[in-house]
Amino acid sequence: MTAVQQPASLRERKKLRTRQALAETAVPLFTERGFDETPLDALLDAVEVSRRTFFRNFRSKEDVAFTAVEQLWSTCLLVLDDAELSGRAADVFRDAMLTTLDRMGEDWYAHFSATLRLVEQSPSLHGHSLRHCAAMRVEVSRRLGVADSTEGRLLVEFCVAAWRCALDEWLPGGEPGELPGCVRRVFDAMPRCLDAEVRPEAP
Amino acid sequence: MTAVQQPASLRERKKLRTRQALAETAVPLFTERGFDETPLDALLDAVEVSRRTFFRNFRSKEDVAFTAVEQLWSTCLLVLDDAELSGRAADVFRDAMLTTLDRMGEDWYAHFSATLRLVEQSPSLHGHSLRHCAAMRVEVSRRLGVADSTEGRLLVEFCVAAWRCALDEWLPGGEPGELPGCVRRVFDAMPRCLDAEVRPEAP
DNA sequence: CAGGCAAACGCCACAGTGTGGCATTTTCGA
DNA sequence: TCGAAAATGCCACACTGTGGCGTTTGCCTG
Structure with missing residues (x-):
């Protein structure tokens, strides 16, 4: 653990x-x-x-249902504290998260995925999750030193949103080894998403 | 109104x-x-x-404290329903929001900014706000027809995050006429934010 | 215009969460 | 061994949100 x-x-x-x-x-x-x-x-x-x-x-x-999530983020913040900060902030965050995931054990993954499934089912838990993400944004902004510019704040919002998207893609399977791949895939998709076009719906 | x-x-x-x-x-x-x-x-x-x-x-x-916010979003969804959807999804969303703001009255702006200031002070209201944003993401995704791809979901998350950033920039002043400018500025900053670099902190 | 009908209201009681006071037990350190 | 500090359990309370039920109010038809 x-x-x-x-x-x-x-x-x-x-x-x-x-x-x-x-x-x-x-x-x-x-x-x-x-x-x-x-x-x-x-x-x-x-x-x-x-x-x-x-x-x-x-x-x-x-x-009490969020223990696994808080373990993840407290570890992630420690990783950020120890990491040498240079380069693109998005890459720094992504790598920190990948390092964090690497430090987690098999049992944690089980507990974590069970927590995520639980969160999806309950509105109050979902709200709690979003609040927790907001708190993490503040901490990450501080550590990346990007809190004072519009671009910086946007970026952190974007990164946490990407993290949530990665979880959404991972959850159906839920295999511990696949989460890092999901993270990389979603973070790679970030630059492309701005060019996404609307699709005239036809229901 | x-x-x-x-x-x-x-x-x-x-x-x-x-x-x-x-x-x-x-x-x-x-x-x-x-x-x-x-x-x-x-x-x-x-x-x-x-x-x-x-x-x-x-x-x-x-x-009950969120009436102004819900008025905004229900109007915005109506605007999206009526708008012709073509081009970049980010632009469509931004323009829909600008149109929506244009339809709001002076008294609404007062009520709205008071609501935002209130939300900033109370954790439970802040949580409620984030949950509301999540619900709006779902509706916007559906209307833009981008809910089925990673890029699409990322984009909607990104747009709503940009909207929140625009509010953060607008709130200190709170002049009704300045909000559209904030929205444009933040949306213009979106492509740049991916290249933001970490700043080695020195406290 | 009278009277039935449905919607809205007010009052009451209850379940559930979260907090504070206070006495009791358990553990630490001298 | 003993006193201090911390953790615990028990009790009572404030607040939110829900359901039942009788009563009022506006609507609509004969």
């Missing part, structure tokens, strides 16, 4: 264990019963945790 | 009047006291409407 193994204190390990139990239980549970149809109490009963402790670990019901 | 004047029946006029009263009261009220800090009951007391009727008119508390 990507999480840095910090045995740390017994207390922190225990807290992290309940966090993990909540996240790993939540995704299958929500998938089976539906996100909006599943009361939070169902998860709490399953993991045997009180509401109070849950909300100390996660900000919201949506949050 | 953009709303088609349909006197219709007395009943419908009455219903529409309460809808309008709610929307026009909501934005200043939320602006003054903060969106999350203002209970819905405060608005209901101000307009003297029961909760039941409120939720028959609006789907959520966020929804």
